[in-house]
Amino acid sequence: MAAHPQAARGLSGAVTVLAVALVVLALLLPNKREQFHAAAFLRIPVEALLGAVVLVALPRGPRTVVAALAGTALGALTVLNLADIEFNQYLGRSFDVVLDWPLLGDARSYLADTLGGTVALLAAVAAVLLVLALLAVPALAAVRVGTILGRHRTRATQGLLLACAVWMTCSSLNVRLDGIPVASGHTVTMLRYHAQALRSTLRDERAFARTARADAFGGTPGDQLLPDLRGKDMVFTFVESYGRSAIEDPVEAPGVDRTLDASTRALARAGFHAASGWLTSATYGGGSWLGHSTFMSGLWIDNQNRYRTVTSGDRLTLTEAFRRTGAWDTVGIMPGVQKGWPEAKWYGLEKVYDALRLGYRGPKFSWSTMPDQYALQAFQRLAHGGKHAKPLASFVILTSSHQPWAPIPKLVPWDELGDGSVFRGIEAAGTPPQEVIANATRSRQEYGRSIQYSVTALTQWLERYGTDDTVLVLLGDHQPIARVSGDHASRDVPVSIVAKDPKVLERISGWGWTAGLRPAHDAPVWPMSAFRDRFLTAYGSVPHPTKG
Incomplete structure (x- = not known):
C-alpha cells in the first residue's frame, strides 16, 4: 500500500x-x-x-x-x-x-x-x-x-x-x-x-423450595380424595400448543372454531356434554413440561429450576391423587418421550407407554413421533380398552400440533390404523417443514389445521370408545410461538371437561364456564396453577395442609 x-x-x-x-x-x-x-x-x-x-x-x-x-x-x-x-x-x-x-x-x-x-x-x-x-x-x-x-x-x-x-x-x-x-x-x-x-x-431458587412443600392437600388421606369421581375413567389430555390464538386469531380461528362446534355437536349426539374456560399457562411457545407440571401440581412452574425442584419432591399431582386413593390405576401415554423419564414416579404413574412402547411402525411427522390418532388408538388397545380391576386415571400427551406444523397427519378409518404403516403415504405427500418453518403466514395456517386434526382425533376417540363413566379433561399446554400467536399475545389456553354423567358437570356449575368445547372470549381466566385445588375441591376432596 x-x-x-x-x-x-x-x-x-x-x-x-x-x-x-x-x-x-x-x-x-x-x-x-x-x-x-x-x-x-x-x-x-x-x-x-x-x-x-x-x-x-x-x-x-x-x-x-x-x-x-x-x-x-x-x-x-x-x-x-x-x-x-x-x-x-x-x-x-x-x-x-x-x-x-x-x-x-x-x-x-x-x-x-x-x-x-x-x-x-x-x-x-x-x-x-x-x-x-x-x-x-x-x-x-x-x-x-x-x-x-x-x-x-x-x-x-x-x-x-x-x-x-x-x-x-x-x-x-x-x-x-x-x-x-x-x-x-x-x-x-x-x-x-x-x-x-x-x-x-437465584432468590427464586431458595424461595420456591419452601413454597413447593406447602400443600393444601399434601396430607389428605386417600379415602378423602376425589370421592365424587369414584368409578369414573379419568383422562387428562394435553394438546400441544393449543392456545387462545387458535380460537380467536382471524387466520387460525375460523377453521378451529368450526371444528370445536362440530365436535361439540357430535359429542352431544353420543351423549357427552362439555364446559370450557381459560387457564393462563406458565410457559409460552415451548417448554410443554412446564405447563404439564404446573397444571398437575398446582404450582407455578415457569423455569427449569422450579421443574427440577418440584419433580424431585413429593408434591401431590392430580394423577398421584387418584393413585393415592387406591381406587384407580394410573397410566401415562407419552408419544413424545423417547428416553428415560424419571418424572413418571412423581406424577404417580404406575405404567408409562412412551414412543418405544406404543408399537408404532409408521413414519415420524417432523418432530412428532406418531399421529395423535394412532397414539389414542394405542391407548385404547394397551390400557383404556383392556380389562382392569379398577378405573383408570390416564395422563395423555398429544403431539401432532407441535411446531413446525408440517407435515400434518390426516385421519384414517380407525379400524385401518394397524401399526401405523398406513401413514407412510400421507407423510410422504405432506408439506415439507422447510416450506412452513420460516413463513409466518403459512405457519399460522398450518398451525390451525394441526389443532383441527388433534381435536377431531381426540373427540372421535371419545365418541367411539367413551363410556358412561368416561370423564375427559382436555386443555392446551401453552400458546404457539410468537410468530404464530402474535407479539404480546396472552398465555391463555382453553380447558374443557367432558362427561356423560350430568353430575360431573354439575359439580363445576359455579365455575362460570361456557357450555361446549369453545370457551367464550369473556369466560373466566385462572392461572393454570389454580386448577388442581379447584378440581380437587369440586369433587369432594378434604384439605389436610402440609407446611413449607
Whole structure:
C-alpha cells in the first residue's frame, strides 16, 4: 500500500468508520424484535462517550488491554441481546443466563427431528462461529477506536467535549426521535436488566423450595380424595400448543372454531356434554413440561429450576391423587418421550407407554413421533380398552400440533390404523417443514389445521370408545410461538371437561364456564396453577395442609 498512500488512507479511514459503527450499533442493539426502528440506532450512547474518555486518558499499553476487554464484554452483551430476541420470539420471555443453557440442546434436537441431522449440525457450527465472531469483532473494533483516539488525542478530546455537550442538552430537553430518547443509556439499562434477572433467579431458587412443600392437600388421606369421581375413567389430555390464538386469531380461528362446534355437536349426539374456560399457562411457545407440571401440581412452574425442584419432591399431582386413593390405576401415554423419564414416579404413574412402547411402525411427522390418532388408538388397545380391576386415571400427551406444523397427519378409518404403516403415504405427500418453518403466514395456517386434526382425533376417540363413566379433561399446554400467536399475545389456553354423567358437570356449575368445547372470549381466566385445588375441591376432596 506504500505505493498508493491515498488508497491506504482511504482504507484506513473506512476501517475506522466501520469500527466506530460496530461499537455504536452494539451499544444500541435492542433485545426485542419489535424495538428495531431506525430511530433506535440514531441515538448518542453515553457508554460510548464514557468509554472514549477513559481510552483517551490511558497510555498506549493499558488502553489496548482495556479496549479489548471492553469490546469483548460488549460482544458478550450482544450475544445475550440476540438470545433475548430469539427467546422472546419463540418463548415470549428473555433468555435466562442461569437456567436456559439446556434448552440450546433441545433446539438442536428439534432441528434434527424437523430438518435432519445435517442441518442441525450445520446450524450448531454456524451458531458457535457466530458467537466467536460476536466476541472477537467488537473487541477488535474497540481496539481500533482506542488506537485512533490515542493517536489524535487533542482532536478526540475536543470532539468528546462537543459530543458530551450535545448528549447533556438532549437529555435535559428530553429530545426524542419517533418517541425514543436521543440521549441513550441503553447498555447500562441492559446490564441492570440482566443483573436483576440473575438476582431474581437465584432468590427464586431458595424461595420456591419452601413454597413447593406447602400443600393444601399434601396430607389428605386417600379415602378423602376425589370421592365424587369414584368409578369414573379419568383422562387428562394435553394438546400441544393449543392456545387462545387458535380460537380467536382471524387466520387460525375460523377453521378451529368450526371444528370445536362440530365436535361439540357430535359429542352431544353420543351423549357427552362439555364446559370450557381459560387457564393462563406458565410457559409460552415451548417448554410443554412446564405447563404439564404446573397444571398437575398446582404450582407455578415457569423455569427449569422450579421443574427440577418440584419433580424431585413429593408434591401431590392430580394423577398421584387418584393413585393415592387406591381406587384407580394410573397410566401415562407419552408419544413424545423417547428416553428415560424419571418424572413418571412423581406424577404417580404406575405404567408409562412412551414412543418405544406404543408399537408404532409408521413414519415420524417432523418432530412428532406418531399421529395423535394412532397414539389414542394405542391407548385404547394397551390400557383404556383392556380389562382392569379398577378405573383408570390416564395422563395423555398429544403431539401432532407441535411446531413446525408440517407435515400434518390426516385421519384414517380407525379400524385401518394397524401399526401405523398406513401413514407412510400421507407423510410422504405432506408439506415439507422447510416450506412452513420460516413463513409466518403459512405457519399460522398450518398451525390451525394441526389443532383441527388433534381435536377431531381426540373427540372421535371419545365418541367411539367413551363410556358412561368416561370423564375427559382436555386443555392446551401453552400458546404457539410468537410468530404464530402474535407479539404480546396472552398465555391463555382453553380447558374443557367432558362427561356423560350430568353430575360431573354439575359439580363445576359455579365455575362460570361456557357450555361446549369453545370457551367464550369473556369466560373466566385462572392461572393454570389454580386448577388442581379447584378440581380437587369440586369433587369432594378434604384439605389436610402440609407446611413449607
